[in-house]
């Protein structure tokens with residue numbers, strides 16, 4: 480059983496985590512993201528991915544998750560020591576050790592390792608902690624990407640995650656004159672993200688299916704498929720066909736990240752094949768109409784909205800989630816977009832559709848913080864009004880994210896501590912979108928007339 484009734488995060492941490500060790504985290508045992516195209520894995524999104532040995536997975540498919548690096552990290556956590564790759568959590572936990580907080584009552588900082596542990600049963604966590612770190616562990620939650628096949632090439636994505644982005648770079652060469660972080664996202668084809676062509680046998684994919692068919696489908700509680708666009712990948716359909724052919728054999732909840740950029744029959748096929756399986760669908764968008772079409776190159780706005788309605792009408796999903804990547808250009812219609820989600824909530828129910836606001840930090844020249852303060856203030860004001868008008872229909876986590884974004888737009892000045900000056904980021908912003916317009920047949924000035932005076936000065 481995860482948290483007790485009325486137990487706070489801190490109480491949970493003391494009861495379940497701290498009694499094990501000062502650095503224990505359930506994700507190191509039970510969670511993984513695995514990119515089968517590149518053969519890399521990580522225990523959550525914070526540590527950098529590391530390479531899985533192809534020789535090992537060929538004889539032992541569980542090595543996709545149980546790598547030497549993770550086993551070493553588990554041993555450190557059992558001894559209360561901190562794996563270096565988990566720096567994100569240690570920084571948060573150490574934040575208030577800074578002398579500037581001396582004498583301030585700051586409470587105890589809760590880092591992500593608490594949230595990534597609380598989802599697992601206490602008994603499973605105890606067993607994991609007491610198991611030899613050399614032993615292979617069965618995953619409970621897994622995010623997997625089969626390949627980078629995708630028909631979109633969104634401005635904030637890059638060739639590591641989209642085959643259409645690869646085509647842009649192959650046809651037109653890398654983007655030039657970018658100097659800030661993230662520039663290398665746009666300068667080459669990222670061949671290391673896709674070690675095998677679509678006609679090669681990919682030993683990582685084969686290892687995954689071997690593990691899935693023999694074992695993993697019995698123990699895994701949640702499988703989230705990401706991409707690229709998963710519904711464009713033949714491997715996703717191979718897995719969906721497995722569900723269809725083995726109805727009832729697996730209780731694994733399925734979640735799919737999809738851009739919803741296709742005809743309805745593909746969704747029909749997905750829903751049919753996964754009948755009886757709990758299914759969540761995650762899709763992305765954060766602005767309206769032509770703004771969305773500009774930012775998410777490849778998107779058909781009408782098709783995206785009608786696919787949303789189709790999924791909501793079908794009432795077949797466990798949840799429909801809209802992930803908003805908060806970048807500079809979406810601020811001009813973000814609140815209008817969120818109002819549309821609220822309209823759908825009113826029609827289909829508060830739980831039928833949710834949103835999350837993920838603030839873009841890289842590449843920092845696309846961060847909302849490159850915009851002049853008046854645009855940020857205007858967006859913040861619209862979001863405050865949106866929040867106040869919808870307190871009954873929004874979930875607490877949605878309201879918290881809106882509030883956090885308002886604070887961010889009003890208070891924060893740099894996208895992250897290592898970012899270059901705003902002038903440099905703004906110059907990269909213009910250099911990028913001038914090239915993007917030429918390559919993609921788009922027109923920044925026509926799409927965002929409100930920004931033209933400022934844009935012309937960059």
Ligand code: SF4
Nearest residue numbers: 504523525565568592
């Ligand atoms: S300790 Fe933090 S960074 Fe490391 S796996 Fe857990 S949640 Fe991720």
